[in-house]
Amino acid sequence: MMTLNCLIIDDEPLAIELLKEYTKKIPALNLVATCEGALAATEHLNKGNIDLIFLDINMPDITGIQFLKSLKHKPAVIFVTAYQEYAVESYELDAIDYLLKPIPFDRFFAAVNKALEYLQSKKGKKEAGDDFFFVKTAHKILKIAYDDILYFEGLKDYTKIHLASQKAPVVTLQSLKYFETRMPQNQFLRIHRSYIVAIRKIQTISRKTIHIGDLELPCSEHYKDQLTQMVDAHL
Template sequence: MLNCVIIDDEPLALQLMEDYVQKTPYLRLAGKFEEPLQALNLLESAQIDLLFLDIKMPDITGIDFYRSLSHKPEVIFTTAYSEYAINGFELKALDYLLKPISFEKFITACNRVRDLMENKNRPVMAEKDFFFINVAHKMHKIFFDDILYLEGYKDYTKVHLTSASNPLLILHNLKYFEDMLDKHAFVRIHRSYIVSMRKVTVASRKAVTIQQQELPVSDNYRDTFFALIEQHAR
């Protein structure tokens, strides 16, 4: 169970976020506030795992308020103004939700937080660096680090590898690989593409480059992709 706090100066937005939290089984609402400073005592004294924080507020911005905290929970910024996104990611926010916020976007962001927290608490064990998969009735060994990107074609997926000039065509859809692969090492950027974060050389809001191949980044996956990039930023 993740203890969360909501801060938003708009009562309707605050109520919507509270409703979303109550629908999410692994979230517990520890407090909700229209004024950031009213939340300060709770945030400094209690074990708060996740903060939903509006950015544009009258007396202090959510970004400045978050910077001021001595104990910083994981944060998901919420706002109606897209120009604040980069500032939010500079603070290593786990996600950035643009109003009006749908429950689908909300639960996707929360699932990322839950997965991150579970991974932090999971014992470190030796993991395989490869897997076997059926390709044309033969079992092929694929090293995770050999994967450049995966390209979906309905029920099939092309796996592009550094060690092969031609991709492997595998009878599994892209969702199969999305569920199987490490979500911190491989990220979906488009309904048709999953990329290896190690192999991305250039990234923009619209595309990524892997070995001179430019792949599109779609609106549905952009925020999650850039949140992951910020985790690796220095």
């Protein structure tokens, strides 16, 4: 089984102790360190060996959400907090899960399993190999070639796959996150909470948008670093 190097960031000593006890019960977790503030965690994250963070939100100096937004290379994150009102914003940052204190072990265990599934899928993603995949629609299963995809559009409960070969998009109940973890990283790039684009179909890039033919799609600040890295790699 995959082992995840994890980091606990929380300003409450009792919360840290509970999370430490929980991590000891799960063989797939290797606790690298605990930190009582986000700034103290920077040194560990700079080493690049952290797979998963258990991150409190309401902390002094800088909140967990502000800290996550500041990271250039983001590990997987499970938020742990006593405040329910941050849930929507946390999922906009692609958090694996959002745990409310006090956290029962079964809920913690379920969140860790979600992280394992996500990271195993990401690790196993092929850079090369099959040039197609299958997707379920309302009435059938379709074979879709990577080269035919223009972009994915995520909506509340489903995803539209826009293709070069047809005007109407393919609609599936799979989430945009599902496709982000399964599409080849060297062919597809997430540019917005609602869009993943085929890199080879991009024609022009401006400060806040990308163009695919006559289509203009927004590129959010949250994903700007990934877009910049992709462009630099092809210059």
